Amino acid sequence: MHAAEAENPTESRISFRIGLHIGDVILDEGDIYGEGVNLAARLEGVADPGGVILSDDACRQVRGKIEHDIIDLGEVALKNISKPVRAYKLAMEGESDSTQYQSQPTDKPSIAVLPFQNMSNDPEQEYFCDGVSEDIITELSRFPELFVIARNSSFSFRGRPVTHMDVARELGVRYMLEGSLRRAQNRVRITAQLIDCTNGAHVWAERYDRTLDDIFALQDEITRSVVGAIAPQISIAEMDRASVARDIDFNSYDLSLRAMAIFYAGGFYSQEKFDEVISASDRAIDLDSRNVQAHWIKAFAYLMRYLYQFDEDPAENLGLAEKSVEPLFLGGQLDPRAYAFAVWFVISVGILTGPTPTSVWASH
Numbered sequence: 098m099h100a101a102e103a104e105n106p107t108e109s110r111i112s113f114r115i116g117l118h119i120g121d122v123i124l125d126e127g128d129i130y131g132e133g134v135n136l137a138a139r140l141e142g143v144a145d146p147g148g149v150i151l152s153d154d155a156c157r158q159v160r161g162k163i164e165h166d167i168i169d170l171g172e173v174a175l176k177n178i179s180k181p182v183r184a185y186k187l188a189m190e191g192e193s194d195s196t197q198y199q200s201q202p203t204d205k206p207s208i209a210v211l212p213f214q215n216m217s218n219d220p221e222q223e224y225f226c227d228g229v230s231e232d233i234i235t236e237l238s239r240f241p242e243l244f245v246i247a248r249n250s251s252f253s254f255r256g257r258p259v260t261h262m263d264v265a266r267e268l269g270v271r272y273m274l275e276g277s278l279r280r281a282q283n284r285v286r287i288t289a290q291l292i293d294c295t296n297g298a299h300v301w302a303e304r305y306d307r308t309l310d311d312i313f314a315l316q317d318e319i320t321r322s323v324v325g326a327i328a329p330q331i332s333i334a335e336m337d338r339a340s341v342a343r344d345i346d347f348n349s350y351d352l353s354l355r356a357m358a359i360f361y362a363g364g365f366y367s368q369e370k371f372d373e374v375i376s377a378s379d380r381a382i383d384l385d386s387r388n389v390q391a392h393w394i395k396a397f398a399y400l401m402r403y404l405y406q407f408d409e410d411p412a413e414n415l416g417l418a419e420k421s422v423e424p425l426f427l428g429g430q431l432d433p434r435a436y437a438f439a440v441w442f443v444i445s446v447g448i449l450t451g452p453t454p455t456s457v458w459a460s461h
Contacts, residue, residue, distance in 0.1 A: 098111065098112070098113060098147070099147065099189070112146040112147040113146075113147065114141050114142075114144035114145070114146060114147070114148060114150075115141060115144060115148070115149045115150070116136075116137045116138060116139065116140030116141030116142070116143075116144060116149075116150050116151075116152075117137065117140070117149065117150070117151045117152065117155040118133055118136045118137040118140060118151075118152040118154060118155050119133075119152070119154045119155050119158060120132065120133030120136065120152075120154060121133055122134055135177065135178070136152060136175070136178060136182065137152075139175035139176055139177070139178055139182075140152060140175070140182070140184060142175075142176070143173060143175070143184070143267070144186075147189065148186065148187070148189065149186070149187035150170075150184055150185070150186055150187075151167070151184065151185045151186075151187065152182060152183070152184060152185075153182070153183040153184075153185070156185045165187050165188050165189075166188035167185045167186070167187060167188065168185060168186040168187075168188050169185055170184045170185060170186055170266070171183070171184075171262070171266075172184075173263070173266070174257055174258060174259055174260075174263050176257065205242060205243055205244040206242070206243055206244065206271060206272065207243075207244040207245075207246070207269070207270040207271050207272065208237065208243060208244070208245055208246065208270055208271070208272040208273065208274060208323070209245075209246040209250070209251040209264055209268050209270045209272070209273045209274070210230055210233050210234045210237065210245070210246070210251055210273075210274045210275075211230070211251055211252075211254050211259075211264070211273060211274065211275040212226065212227055212230050212251070212252050212254070212255045213226040213227075213229060213230045213275070213276045213277055213278045213287070213289075214226065214276070214277040214278070215277075215278060216277045216278060216279040216286075217278070217279050217280050217281065219280075222278075222280050223358070224354050224355055224357070224358030225278070225280060225351070225354055226278045227252070227354075227357070227358065227361070228350075228353075228354030228357060228358070228390075229278060229287070229312070229316065230252075231248050231357070232316050232390075233274070233316055233319055233320060233323075234246075234247075234248055234251070235434060236316060236317065236320040237320055237323065244270075246268050246270060250268060251268070260297075261273060261292050261293075261294040261297045262294070262297075264294055265294035265295065270294060271293065271294055271295060272291060272292065272293060272294060272300070273291075273292050273294055274289060274290070274291050274292075274323060275289070275290060275292070276288050276289035276290060280309075283308055283309050283310075284306070284307070284308055284309070285305075285306075285307055285308075285309055285312065285315075286304065286305065286306050286307075287304070287305045287307075287315065287319070288302075288303070288304045288305075289302065289303055289305075289319055289322075290302035290303075291322075291323055301322060301323070303319075303322060305318070305319075309347050310347060312347065312350070313350075346384050346385040346388075348384055349381040349382070349384035349385035349388045349391065350381070350385075350388060350390070352377050352378075352380050352381035352384070352391070353377070353378065353381040353388055353390040353391040353394060354390075355377050356373075356374045356375075356377035356378045356381065356391065356394045356395070356398075357390070357394050359373050359374050359377065360374045360394055360397065360398065366401060366405060367407075368402065368405075368407040368408075371398040371399075371401055371402050371407070374394060374395070374397075374398040375395055375398050375399070378391045378392075378394055378395035378398070379395065382395070386424075389424070389425055389434070390434075392421055392422060392424045392425055393422065393425060393434045393435070393438060395421045396418045396419075396421035396422035396425075396438055397418075397438060397441070399414045399415075399417040399418035399421060400414070400415070400418040400438070400441060400442060402414040403415045403418060418442065419442075422435065422438050422439075422442075425438070
């Protein structure tokens with residue numbers, strides 16, 4: 098495949114990811130399944146495009162018998178596999194057994210915010226933990242001096258027993274922020290710790306006991322502590338500028354988090370799901386029109402309805418998406434979610450109508 102695709106433009110090449118394992122399988126009417134199949138599939142998931150990952154059992158069969166070098170990745174935690182698995186990478190052209198398996202380095206301090214653990218007795222509070230974690234990601238992304246991993250990447254560790262080495266290897270970051278949240282009536286307890294992924298050292302840790310009325314100030318405080326710990330060159334004035342005074346009604350904030358939880362929930366996208374997101378967002382905005390998060394997730398729901406062509410008049414959804422997101426660009430807030438939405442907007446319009454964004458986005 099490498100040879101066959103070498104002359105094609107990069108954007109047109111077909112690249113396979115391959116996971117290899119040797120083990121027992123169960124044959125049933127032409128289909129195969131079993132633990133061996135599951136392990137091979139999970140190894141494929143951690144391979145680079147065009148790359149090959151081998152289990153320890155597979156590696157023993159080919160070591161010293163092939164021309165390629167083999168790179169030891171150490172023990173890798175795989176989804177739905179109970180114990181870490183020793184994995185190896187087949188070295189491609191230009192790589193050797195001394196090559197480190199990691200993402201491209203950046204000259205900025207890099208950080209991943211893992212989803213906070215729900216320590217409450219109520220499992221439905223999971224959405225609140227996710228919302229607080231995502232808000233911290235958003236606040237950290239305001240600083241151009243930081244390289245912040247996006248939600249979809251860092252939240253892939255949910256429910257997995259991970260170490261700082263796993264995070265460094267899979268996301269290529271130096272720091273990770275993890276913590277837990279316990280909510281009881283009108284009070285919340287948050288613990289957070291910042292870990293240096295290069296050596297596992299705790300850079301900073303803190304516990305907070307607050308009322309829910311202070312949740313926004315608490316998020317700012319955590320952000321300031323993290324930034325101050327890993328990027329001391331950032332001035333206090335810059336941190337003050339990014340620490341936006343937020344006195345949003347808490348009930349409105351809670352509804353917007355519920356809307357986001359519905360949006361990100363697993364399963365197939367449907368018009369009913371987006372209707373639920375829009376309904377919860379509208380209620381949040383009715384309680385407090387300054388709730389940026391509610392405007393953002395509502396706009397995204399309309400955009401997805403347009404993209405999936407759920408309605409007879411998709412253009413109406415596009416107009417409603419534009420209208421919903423406009424408050425994010427007003428008042429000089431420079432909210433990162435506004436620009437993330439703008440990118441998705443242009444991409445979505447380009448997919449269905451060609452690469453010509455509407456005039457509304459020309460200034461953005």
